[in-house]
Every structure is written in C-alpha cells, then in structure tokens.
Amino acid sequence: METIFQLIAIIAITVGTFFSIVGVLGMVRLPDVYARLHATGKVGVFGVVLLLVAAVVWTPLGWARALLLIALLMVAGPVVAHALSSAAYRIGIPMKRPVRNDLEQK
Amino acid sequence: MKDVLQIVLYSSLFIHLLLTAVAVWRVWRGENVVDRLVGVELVTTLVLAMLVLVSLIEQDSIYIDVALALAALGFIGTIALAKYVADEKLF
Numbered sequence: 001m002e003t004i005f006q007l008i009a010i011i012a013i014t015v016g017t018f019f020s021i022v023g024v025l026g027m028v029r030l031p032d033v034y035a036r037l038h039a040t041g042k043v044g045v046f047g048v049v050l051l052l053v054a055a056v057v058w059t060p061l062g063w064a065r066a067l068l069l070i071a072l073l074m075v076a077g078p079v080v081a082h083a084l085s086s087a088a089y090r091i092g093i094p095m096k097r098p099v100r101n102d103l104e105q106k
Numbered sequence: 107m108k109d110v111l112q113i114v115l116y117s118s119l120f121i122h123l124l125l126t127a128v129a130v131w132r133v134w135r136g137e138n139v140v141d142r143l144v145g146v147e148l149v150t151t152l153v154l155a156m157l158v159l160v161s162l163i164e165q166d167s168i169y170i171d172v173a174l175a176l177a178a179l180g181f182i183g184t185i186a187l188a189k190y191v192a193d194e195k196l197f
Contacts, residue, residue: 006107009162010114017118020155024125027148028132033140040144044151051118051158055170058111062167066158069174076181080147083185087192088140 009054016050023047031096033088037081045077112163119159126152139191143184150180 019042026039052073055066089103126149133145154173161169190196 003107006111010111013114013118013159013162016155017121020122020125020152024128024148024152027144028128033138033144036141036144040148040151043148043155048151048155048158051155051162052170055158055162055167059161059165059167059170062161062170065167065170065174069158069170069177072174072177072181076177080181080184080188083188084140084144084147087143087188088138090192091140093138093140 005057009058012050012054012057016047016054019043019050020047033093034085034095037085037088041077041081044080045073049073115159115163119156119163122152122156122159126156140188143187143191147180147184150176150184154180 023039023041023043023046026042027036030036030039049070052066052070056063056070059066095101129145129148129152133142133149136142136145154176157169157173157176161167161173186196
C-alpha cells in the first residue's frame with residue numbers, strides 16, 4: 001500500500017512540475033499581457049493542484065487541508081485571471097495580433 | 107522507492123526555485139503595470155508550489171496551512187491591485 005502511494009506521489013509531482021515549467025515558459029515567451037495571463041493560469045491551477053494531489057496521498061494528517069487548498073485554487077485561479085485581463089483591457093493595453101475583439105463590436 | 111521520491115522532491119523544488127528566479131526577472135522587465143502584476147501573481151503561485159513541496163519533504167502538514175494562508179491573501183491582494191489599476195481608486 002505504501003509503494004502505491006509513493007508511486008502516485010512521484011507521478012503527480014513530475015507532471016505538476018512539467019506544467020509549472022510550461023506555464024513559466026509561456027509567461028516569458030508569449031507576446032502580450034492577455035496571452036501571458038493564459039499561461040500563468042496553467043501554473044496556478046495545474047501545477048500546484050497536482051503537487052497537492054501528491055500532498056493528499058503522502059503527507060500524514062494533511063489530506064483535508066490539501067483538499068481545501070485544491071478547492072480554493074480551483075476557484076481563485078480563473079477569477080484572478082479574469083480580473084487582471086479586464087483591468088488590462090480597461091486601461092487600454094493593446095493586443096498584439098488580435099484575431100477577434102468581441103468587446104469592440106458592441 | 108522512497109529514495110526515488112526524495113530525488114523527485116528535491117529536483118522539483120530546485121526547478122521551482124529556478125522558475126521563481128525567471129518569474130522575478132520577468133516582473134523586473136515587465137513593459138506595463140499589468141505585466142508586473144501578472145508576474146507577481148506567478149511568483150506567488152510558485153512560492154505556493156514550493157511550500158507544498160517543503161511540506162512533502164518534511165512530512166509535516168503545517169506547511170499546507172501556510173500555503174493556504176498565502177493563497178488566500180495573494181488572491182485578495184491581486185484582486186485589489188487589479189481593481190486599483192483599472193479604476194484609479196480602490197473604494
């Protein structure tokens with residue numbers, strides 16, 4: 001039983017770290033603020049939540065708090081991304097190569 | 107199997123440290139204010155990930171409480187800053 005938990009923890013940590021790397025890479029490489037918000041959302045939700053899945057499985061007596069943190073991150077991630085992108089749009093930060101701008105056609 | 111887990115934990119912690127350095131450099135170089143805000147949010151999330159990793163390494167679940175507090179406060183702080191940036195006033 002012990003090795004199964006360790007195996008789950010190892011897989012969750014490696015995949016979570018992979019998502020963190022992809023998120024930060026996207027944060028550095030993408031052209032404008034809106035695309036960067038798209039990248040940082042991944043780190044916050046996928047990276048940390050998978051690490052918390054490992055924490056649920058492996059840390060003693062910590063599984064309830066880890067589930068609570070998973071729920072908080074699942075709610076907080078998109079809300080922060082929406083708040084930042086609406087703030088960016090409202091102060092007029094231009095989009096590089098916009099395909100479609102729904103807000104303008106109003 | 108246990109030492110494989112230790113190796114994975116410490117390498118993941120080191121990778122997250124490098125990612126935090128990249129994110130801090132990104133905040134320093136950000137073109138506009140929302141860029142820097144996004145960078146700060148990313149740094150908060152990476153520190154959160156490192157806290158969870160430390161709680162896995164130390165086998166002590168007190169660090170998850172610290173991560174919980176950081177997540178809640180970071181979330182509220184970023185929302186308040188975004189509102190201040192958008193409306194030039196907070197209340």
